[in-house]
Amino acid sequence: xxxxxxxxxxxxxFEELNAINNSVGTALQKTIEQINKYNSGLLKFWIxxxxxxxxxxxxxxxxxxxxxxxxxxQKKGMASALAxxxxxxxxxxxFDNCIDTHxxxxxxxxxxxxxxLHLLDFSSNSTNEKILPCxxxxxxTMAEQTIIEKQKPIELNSIWKRCSIFxxxxxxxxxxxxxNITLYKHYINYSGLAHDTHDYFSDISGxxxxxxxxxxxxxxxxxxxxxxxxxxxxxxxxxxxxPLENIFKMLDVEKxxxxxxxxxxxxxxxxxxx
Numbered sequence: 001x002x003x004x005x006x007x008x009x010x011x012x013x014f015e016e017l018n019a020i021n022n023s024v025g026t027a028l029q030k031t032i033e034q035i036n037k038y039n040s041g042l043l044k045f046w047i048x049x050x051x052x053x054x055x056x057x058x059x060x061x062x063x064x065x066x067x068x069x070x071x072x073x074q075k076k077g078m079a080s081a082l083a084x085x086x087x088x089x090x091x092x093x094x095f096d097n098c099i100d101t102h103x104x105x106x107x108x109x110x111x112x113x114x115x116x117l118h119l120l121d122f123s124s125n126s127t128n129e130k131i132l133p134c135x136x137x138x139x140x141t142m143a144e145q146t147i148i149e150k151q152k153p154i155e156l157n158s159i160w161k162r163c164s165i166f167x168x169x170x171x172x173x174x175x176x177x178x179x180n181i182t183l184y185k186h187y188i189n190y191s192g193l194a195h196d197t198h199d200y201f202s203d204i205s206g207x208x209x210x211x212x213x214x215x216x217x218x219x220x221x222x223x224x225x226x227x228x229x230x231x232x233x234x235x236x237x238x239x240x241x242x243p244l245e246n247i248f249k250m251l252d253v254e255k256x257x258x259x260x261x262x263x264x265x266x267x268x269x270x271x272x273x274x
Contacts, residue, residue, distance in 0.1 A: 004032055010056040013266075017064060020258050027067045027082065028059050034083035038122050046090060049111065058089035061263055065187055066170055068259045069180045077173075080126045085169040087119040092163045095139070099146045100206060119168075127173055134172050138165040150207065153214040156240060159192035160185045183251060187260055190244050194267035197237060212237065237271050 006014050018024045035042055046055060066085050070078055094112040097103055103111075116135070123131045141164040145154055154162060170176045170184055196203065196210040203210045215236045220229040245268075248254075254261045 004028065004059070006056050006060075007053055009053070010060055013060055017060065017259055017262060020262060021068075024064060024067070024259070027078065028063065030079040031059070031063055031082040031086055034079045035086060038083070039118070042118065051090070051093065054090075054093055055086075058086060058093075061191065062089050062166060065184060065257075065260050065263065066174070068257050069170065069176055069184060070174055072257070073174075073176060073180065075174050075176070077126070081169050081173045084119070084123050084126060084173050085166075087115065087122055088165045088168050091115045091119045092142070092165050095142060095165075096163075123168075123173065129172055131172070134168065135165070138168055149209055151209065153209050153211045156189055156193060156211060156244070158189075159196075160188040162192065163188065183253070183257075183260075186244055186247055187264065190241065190248075190264060191267045193237070193241065194270040197270055211240070215240075234271070241271055 014024075032043070043055075046052075063082050063085050067078065067082060070081065075081070091112070094108065094115045097108040098105070098112050116139070120131060120135060123135075141161050145158075145162045145164075148154060149162070160167065166188060167181065167184065170181055176184075193211060197212050199210070200212050200216070203213050212233060216229065216233050217223075219232045219236060248261075248264060253264070
């Protein structure tokens with residue numbers, strides 16, 4: 001991809017995905033071009049805000065799956081839809097920064113407002129649909145999940161609701177089939193749990209009751225961390241994700257969606273390679 005340099009942590013994954021489907025680089029480049037065409041300073045602003053690693057990750061892990069699903073349905077307007085997906089990912093990131101106090105609250109809220117307005121503006125120019133009510137519903141859903149997760153874990157099949165705006169482009173812009181939207185939700189749930197597994201200690205410090213935190217409390221009520229209790233946690237996680245893994249097998253994701261399958265392997269390694 002000529003104008004985007006992935007970080008060392010992501011360049012290998014990009015090369016692996018592009019080896020599976022050599023149209024990946026072109027699709028991502030067109031996504032970047034759409035963003036630059038809309039606002040030539042936007043990417044630079046995000047990078048200056050320290051979001052470059054996040055941009056890398058979103059391009060690979062949330063733009064490419066949508067791209068593959070769109071290709072499977074021969075959808076048109078791909079570059080615009082993928083740019084909207086990118087804007088949706090950044091909208092979620094800045095929203096989450098408000099919730100988790102990753103940065104100064106005033107700055108976080110201003111950035112969240114700006115990115116949501118960019119998403120609304122770009123999307124409104126890409127479709128005749130009424131976008132604002134839909135975006136409002138996504139923000140309401142994400143806010144509700146934030147409140148819930150301070151009190152109890154979000155169920156595995158509902159993890160996608162924490163970042164439900166990731167479904168905005170798939171549902172409202174691309175109009176993907178229900179089957180493919182459901183698959184995308186499964187993908188987000190599975191990769192989301194892998195993320196929570198990595199973030200176990202930061203979730204504890206942030207008083208977030210993720211599923212791994214909740215399961216560890218059930219398995220280890222005394223709170224004594226040891227190799228044994230960690231192994232018990234991973235055994236529990238593997239039990240919980242098995243139905244999802246069976247769904248991916250039943251849907252023949254490995255053959256039908258090789259890019260998504262390759263990305264799922266990242267999460268699989270988190271669960272199965274302790």
